[in-house]
Amino acid sequence: MRRKKGIVFVTLLFTLLTVVFFVNETRSVSADDTEIGYYKKPTGDVRKFLGIWLTSGYNLQPSTDNYVQVNNTVTLHTDSGRSVWDRAISLNGFSHYKWYQSTDGQKWSKVPDKENGDRKHMPVTPTTTGTVYYQQRVAWYYLFEVLTSPVVYSQVAAVHSLPDPVNATDVEVTTDDDYLYNSDNDVTDTTTYAHADITPANFTGTLSWSIDDTNLATIDEDTGLITANTLRKSGTVTVTATLTNPDGTITTGDTKVQIGGGLDDQTVKAGKTATFSLRGNIGELDEDDTSYSVKWYKEDPITHYRTQLDVDSKALSITTPETTLDDDGTLYLAIIQVKMGTTSMSYTTNDAFLYVTPEGGPDINIDDTLENETFNDNTNTDTMLYGVINGDKVTYHNTITNDSQTGTLSDGKYVLPLHSDTEVTKVTLDGTELSSDEYEVTENDTTKEINLIISDLNFKNNQSHSIDVETVVGGITKKETTQTIPYITGKDDDGDSYQKIGKVESISYSTDMIEQSINDIDYGEVVSYGQEALVYRSDDLNWPNNLIEIDDMRRYKNPVTVSVSQGADLENEKGQTLSGNLRYYDDDGKYTDLLSSSAVVKSTAENEQLESIGWYKNNGLVLYLNGASSAGVYTTQLNWEISDTI
Numbered sequence: 001m002r003r004k005k006g007i008v009f010v011t012l013l014f015t016l017l018t019v020v021f022f023v024n025e026t027r028s029v030s031a032d033d034t035e036i037g038y039y040k041k042p043t044g045d046v047r048k049f050l051g052i053w054l055t056s057g058y059n060l061q062p063s064t065d066n067y068v069q070v071n072n073t074v075t076l077h078t079d080s081g082r083s084v085w086d087r088a089i090s091l092n093g094f095s096h097y098k099w100y101q102s103t104d105g106q107k108w109s110k111v112p113d114k115e116n117g118d119r120k121h122m123p124v125t126p127t128t129t130g131t132v133y134y135q136q137r138v139a140w141y142y143l144f145e146v147l148t149s150p151v152v153y154s155q156v157a158a159v160h161s162l163p164d165p166v167n168a169t170d171v172e173v174t175t176d177d178d179y180l181y182n183s184d185n186d187v188t189d190t191t192t193y194a195h196a197d198i199t200p201a202n203f204t205g206t207l208s209w210s211i212d213d214t215n216l217a218t219i220d221e222d223t224g225l226i227t228a229n230t231l232r233k234s235g236t237v238t239v240t241a242t243l244t245n246p247d248g249t250i251t252t253g254d255t256k257v258q259i260g261g262g263l264d265d266q267t268v269k270a271g272k273t274a275t276f277s278l279r280g281n282i283g284e285l286d287e288d289d290t291s292y293s294v295k296w297y298k299e300d301p302i303t304h305y306r307t308q309l310d311v312d313s314k315a316l317s318i319t320t321p322e323t324t325l326d327d328d329g330t331l332y333l334a335i336i337q338v339k340m341g342t343t344s345m346s347y348t349t350n351d352a353f354l355y356v357t358p359e360g361g362p363d364i365n366i367d368d369t370l371e372n373e374t375f376n377d378n379t380n381t382d383t384m385l386y387g388v389i390n391g392d393k394v395t396y397h398n399t400i401t402n403d404s405q406t407g408t409l410s411d412g413k414y415v416l417p418l419h420s421d422t423e424v425t426k427v428t429l430d431g432t433e434l435s436s437d438e439y440e441v442t443e444n445d446t447t448k449e450i451n452l453i454i455s456d457l458n459f460k461n462n463q464s465h466s467i468d469v470e471t472v473v474g475g476i477t478k479k480e481t482t483q484t485i486p487y488i489t490g491k492d493d494d495g496d497s498y499q500k501i502g503k504v505e506s507i508s509y510s511t512d513m514i515e516q517s518i519n520d521i522d523y524g525e526v527v528s529y530g531q532e533a534l535v536y537r538s539d540d541l542n543w544p545n546n547l548i549e550i551d552d553m554r555r556y557k558n559p560v561t562v563s564v565s566q567g568a569d570l571e572n573e574k575g576q577t578l579s580g581n582l583r584y585y586d587d588d589g590k591y592t593d594l595l596s597s598s599a600v601v602k603s604t605a606e607n608e609q610l611e612s613i614g615w616y617k618n619n620g621l622v623l624y625l626n627g628a629s630s631a632g633v634y635t636t637q638l639n640w641e642i643s644d645t646i
Contacts, residue, residue, distance in 0.1 A: 037105020039135045043152040046081060049292070050282060051181070051189035052338060052345070056082045056150050059176075060193050060223065062136065062157035066124075067202040069246070070161050073125045077223045079193070080138045082150050084340050093140035093149065095120070102133045105156070121223070126161035133158050142539070142617075160202070165246030168203040171196050171253035173241045179258045179280040180217065180228035187336055187347035188262065189280060194224035196241040196253070205245045212238040215379070216259045226257060232350065232506070233381060234260040261350025263332065270325055270356050276332045277317035278349070292338045299331040299351065301485050301501050302415075303446050320354065328356040329487070329501035351483075351504065361407035361492045362459060366502030367399040368486050375555060383505050387555060389512040390476050394422075396469040398486060398502065402459035409498060412457030412490035414467060417449045419482055419507070421475025424452055428468040449484065457488070479515070479553060481508045510553035514560070514610060514642055517549040521638075523623045535623035546614035547621070548640070557607050559645035564621070565598035567639050572632030579627030582638070585619050594621075594638075603645060610642075 046057035060079035068074035080095070099111040099122050111117030111134070116124075126132065136154040139145055174195050181188035196207055211219040216235045217228045226239060236258050243251040258279070266274040278294070296309040296318050311318050320327070331351040338345045357363070369382040374392040388394065396416060402409060418424070424441055427434045440453040452469055459465070486502040523535050541547055548562075570578035583591040584599035592599035601620070604610050614620075621638075 037102065037133060038153075038156045039100040039102070039108040040137070040153045042135075042155045046083075048189070048281075049338070050187050050280065050336070050347075051185075052187060052340070053081055053083045056080075056152050058152065058154055060225075061155045062134070064155065064157060065201065066157060066159045067166065067204050068124070068126065068159065068161055069165050069204045070126055070129055070163060072204070073123050074159060075121050075123045075222070076134060076136075076157050076159075077121045078136055078138075078154055079120075079223070079225070080136075080152050080154070082140055084343065093142050096139050096141065096145070098137040098139075100135050100137065103130070105133050108135070124159050126159060129161050129163050131158050131160050162202065162204060166200060166202050166204045167245040167247055167249065168198050168200070168205060168243045168251045170199040171241050171243055171251055172199075173197075173239060173253045173255040175226065175239065175255060175257055177281045178256070179260065180226065181280065181347075182216075182228050182230065182232050182234060182259050182261055183347075184230040185347050186345045187338055190228045190230065192226050192257070194219065194226060194239050194241065194255070196224075196243075198243065203243065203245075205243055208242050208244070210240045210242065212240070215381075217257065228259045231379065231384070231386065232261060233384065234350070262347070263334065263349045263352035265353040265355065267355040267357065268323055270358055271322055273320050273322055274354055275317055275319045276334075276352055278334060278336075282316060292336065295335045295337070297333050297335070299333065301329045301331055301353075302487060302499075305446075323354070323356045325356055325358055325361075325498070327354055329485075329499065330354045353501075358404075358407075361404065361494075362402050362409040362490075362498060363404040363407065364409060364459065364488060364498070364500040365401050365403055366486060366488065366500060367401070368502040368505060369397045370505050370507075371395055371397070383503050385507045387553070388473055388476075388507050388509050389555060390474055392473045393425075394471050394473060394507070396467075396471070396486070396505070398467040398469075399464055400457075400459070400467065400488060401464040402462060405461055407493055408461060409457075409459040409488075409490040409492065412455075412459060412488055414454040414457060414486070414488050416452040416467075416469055416486045417444065417447065417484040418452060418471065419473070419475070419509075420449055421473075422450065423472040423474055424469065425472055426468075426470040427452070427454070428466075429454060430466055449482075457490070459490075473509070476509045476511065479508075479510050479551065481506060510555075512555050513553055515551045515553065516640075516642070518638075518640060519547050519549075521547070521621060526623075526625070531625075533625045535625060536617050537621065539617075541614075542617045543614045546612040548613040550610055550612045552610040557604070557609055559606055559608070560604050560610055561600055561643050561645050562602040562610070562613065563598045563600050563641050563643070564594065565639050566594040567637035569595070570634040570636045572630065572634045574630075574632060576630050576632065578625075578634045579629045580623060580625040582636075583622050583624045585622055587619060589618075591622070593624075598639075598641070 043057050046053050046059050047055045058080045062076040062078050066074045097118055097120050099117040100108045101111050102108045116122045134157045139149050139151045141149040175192050177189060177192035180192060181190055194209055208221045209219045209224045211217055216233055217226055217237050219226045236256050238254050238256055240252055240254040262279055263276050268274045293313040294315055296311050297306050299306040331353060333351050334349045336347045372385050372388055372392055372394050379386045427439050442451050444451050457465060483504050483506045485504055489499045492498045521537060524538055526535050566582045581595040584594055585591045602613055
């Protein structure tokens with residue numbers, strides 16, 4: 001059983017004035033109002049810098065021409081959004097959709113709600129041949145539209161209904177972006193849309209979308225919306241469009257999209273330069289009150305010592321000096337900072353490696369992987385583990401090979417950095433278990449890690465060694481992610497120092513518990529008239545924002561119940577009691593008096609994750625007033641409890 005407390009504030013005044021401006025839209029459109037026939041001039045596509053919306057508009061316009069056989073259905077798909085400026089104005093407003101239709105592009109009428117006229121994606125089923133034009137309007141507001149509510153209009157979409165079916169012979173697939181970022185942030189794009197250019201254009205079958213690796217990205221089979229993973233998994237996915245013809249035959253086409261953290265590794269010969277460039281569709285910034293900067297860094301992979309590079313603050317790429325073998329394994333990264341008005345955002349790219357290959361001498365390569373032998377929920381990869389907890393058995397596998405035909409390595413030392421509280425239980429070299437005096441476990445004062453070290457390794461031409469290290473995880477007290485890189489050092493045939501690093505190994509640790517952060521509630525300034533009244537939370541505590549942020553890190557998710565009660569009367573600084581108390585309102589409008597009893601606000605089933613908790617304005621915790629009270633600031637304590645369901 002887990003208990004948490006929250007605070008409630010009420011400021012009682014004697015006067016209150018609220019003014020609301022409402023908008024009631026009535027529009028008559030004549031031929032003179034349009035150029036080529038629209039209800040209202042289309043807003044256009046969104047303009048973005050990286051993933052930041054600089055203008056309100058459409059990310060996915062409805063297709064200009066849509067073909068369907070009579071008495072069949074075609075769906076007009078759209079996606080729109082607000083700029084960062086409009087989001088600030090409309091706060092937590094919801095999307096409200098209206099479709100308009102016309103048979104001649106001049107006279108327009110609203111599509112009735114019962115005919116799907118209030119939907120984001122509108123299905124259309126014509127019953128006669130011909131063409132009907134459609135245009136969508138989107139407005140963002142909470143309960144009522146006001147003068148400042150953002151509004152956008154789509155381009156006009158034509159639905160052509162044909163008497164006979166038409167098969168497709170070919171399809172070409174494109175995407176708005178060929179690179180997506182793999183972490184959840186406010187700066188970069190994690191989504192894009194796929195599009196199908198179909199031959200012939202008047203195809204009347206069905207289109208569906210698929211993707212080959214859902215660990216890297218997913219795709220909406222109807223709209224073509226591609227969403228990258230946010231676990232920093234990188235790779236390339238194949239996006240496929242499948243056309244099912246009316247006669248049952250299939251036509252397909254595909255394209256590729258890269259998923260990554262913003263930078264690609266670079267491999268060059270010693271003496272050559274390397275260029276690191278920010279990936280993705282960058283876009284442009286031309287707003288007067290918008291600016292950006294990019295800081296570039298290089299980092300030693302062993303000591304993690306980071307140095308900022310002296311380059312232009314707006315450089316989207318950098319080129320290294322001529323490289324040497326000492327540069328092999330150097331990490332490069334960039335931090336993008338964007339300021340929009342008073343809001344600042346930043347994004348840190350992945351670490352990209354600079355690999356420098358020698359001209360002669362040893363050519364060591366490290367193939368390193370790791371696995372959690374205790375638990376695997378199929379999200380792990382060869383170099384990334386998720387949800388690792390205390391007591392898990394994690395094994396590191398390494399194959400180290402000298403691919404050189406001419407150079408050898410002597411006095412080799414293999415180093416595997418580990419989390420500081422990791423217990424090493426077994427070390428195997430070339431299939432033989434080593435005794436504890438045949439390897440070292442030392443503390444690294446610089447990185448605060450421990451290093452497992454195997455010395456006296458030698459590599460002849462084309463010789464390999466295999467190393468396996470078994471460990472037990474310990475000392476994890478918070479959610480954290482560590483990245484380590486195994487490496488080997490030694491001497492080449494000339495007695496010069498040599499170093500080679502492996503791949504980055506990442507472990508995301510968790511506490512195997514439910515962590516929660518509860519917001520205090522301030523009901524603001526309230527007027528007491530001595531009558532019954534309900535007072536609602538401020539907008540920043542209503543959906544889509546959460547009152548309780550929950551991170552359910554449990555490995556095995558047994559059913560739980562979340563309940564809340566009011567710990568005591570609401571009292572002011574003078575000890576006076578407020579005439580009222582808190583209630584919990586469920587989705588059906590039924591309430592529980594929280595001063596007299598607790599209310600269950602959330603419950604989960606077996607294997608169901610406990611999500612963060614938030615409500616619409618009229619639901620959840622509402623303040624009930626039932627009489628006059630003295631002016632003052634009233635507070636009380638809420639008691640939250642998460643308990644296992646029996």
